[in-house]
Amino acid sequence: MRSCWRSAVATRSSSISRPRPIGDARWRRAELGAQPDLTAYRLFHGDAEGAPGLAIDRYAEVVVVHADSAAVLERWLPEIREDLRDFASAYVKVHPRRASRLTGQDMQQAAPAAPLWGLGVHDVEAIEGGVRYLVRPDAGLSVGLFLDMRDVRAWLRGNARGLSVLNLFAYTCSFGVSASLGGARRVLNLDLSRAYLEWGKHNYRLNRLTLDERDFVYGDAFDWLGRFARRGERFDLVIVDPPSFSSSPFSVTRDYPRLAEAAARVVAPTGILLAATNHAGTSDERFEAWLQNGLTRAGRHGQLAQRWHEPSADFPLAPGRTHPYLKVRALVLD
Template sequence: MSASLTERLREARARRGALLSEPSTTAFRLVNGAPDGVPDVTVDCFSGLPVVSLYRDFAPAEEQALLDAAWEAWAPRSLYLKRRPREARVLANVAREVVAPEQPARGAPVEALEALENGLRFLIRPAQGLSVGLYLDMRETRGWLRGQVQGLTVLNLFSYTCAFGVVATAGGAKRVLNVDTSRRVLDWGEENARLNGQAVDRYDYVAGDVFDWLGRLAKKGERFDVVISDPPSFSTTRSTRFSAARDYPLLAEAAARVVAPGGRLVACCNLAPLTPRRFEAMVDEGVARAGREAHPVISLGPSPVDFPSSPDAPSGLKVHVLQLR
């Protein structure tokens, strides 16, 4: 079994040939679960460093066999492990070392490294937690956005480490406002901007509840040419509890109120059980509640090169772009 698994991992890497030979991008998914022949496992690779994620409870021997096979198949300098069972959000608060060990599963510790995406530099911290700094399924959407924002104002909601902000600035945006609940990840976002030689204005990195800030911005009459909404599937702040499956119309409504006439709403969701048709209907419902008319611009998703899908394992990411009147 181990030899067969090693071979499957080698074959998965070989299928990424187009990315392996692209020097301007060193961050991509190496294994995408069942479509790559390794169910319940994903592997994200950052400048040659693989981060393995497990989506069920693996028996210890099974886990070690997988790590041994990955080490043999790819011979990386280090290998990090993340355990993501359904209860991972709870475990992350009470047993973080179990869910996201700070020490590598194999090889030498790596506190931080830089990875490239379409020539832009991003700081990756593989031992930081479940999320290491860059969501790779958004690469295609970020690439599209870069060509759309010259001279425009951009609001980046749920910004995390501000990858959309970095890309928008690189694309010539006039201003980018990043909003996230966490000051720590916003500081990380500022680091990413500086890595790319971009000026940093602390007023454009706002920590707080997104719904609260959308209300404030709407009340002040602020409008943006592009609003990016990429929320976690579930989140809790002091004032709100958000579930994408239940609350996306509310989010789309609040976001639509700060889109300038003729501007665009980039609505994103990564909740796998939510079908693209249902998600788009929820976004459309929210926009209509805001009293805005809209027409679809484009639907986007992850690159099929490193995020292959199948009928039994469809892509979880959905991106619905609307232009609002």
């Protein structure tokens, strides 16, 4: 992909005469692009970089374009084609307000399986901090790796040694992979999608990790947290990262305190609750109140060990926003 960054420099020089938000953003990320152990990051964050409602992610030689509407995509399509033409393939995702309610036909229109240009690509191997992840650009609206969690995955690799870990809402198990690579004694990945758990197993294999089928559990988080609590089973680290919008009855704004309570009940003494939400309408203060509410109901006390927001290098804060959209806390419980 070195040719991409030569093109980025050329794009920058040609943009002096007229604004080119996407080309300029590529130039600002040249340092990220030069890292040999990083081929997955946000290439363009339009809300903060001159194109509200548009975002572009890089996964090795493939770009994935996210638009809030077909009108936004149409507005920026000429610049996308011009400024990203050196990437081998591009895919488009048009995100509706209620993605969980999409029918199969609606999903095909929102996230076409065919690329915008280039050859069709089903599997892409992306690298982050030297860790390999399987990304599927043609797999609906979510392609397998949430790039804004890069710093949290790095923290897990550096802090999980010897721990037992429960990874709730595991998705494709990137947190599980990170904790395992960090030397965790055991990681149990739990999700309500068998397909995502199988995807997670691919990620384990990509990184040559020992794979135990018993550590990939299909089921509901509340159901399993109740089982663990009744059995007296505890974990040194419990990861809670529920989707903001889901086809399940779970609602982040209504149910997060209850989730934090259930998770806190299975955290071992002096263990860690790692809790996250990407709900943009929730402030840091409100999120922390949810966590405090849950801990109080569980009879636990927590001390803040670490906090994260989206990485500023490729997720700059949009003008006028009072708080980042991603909130992550690591709390040490008594």
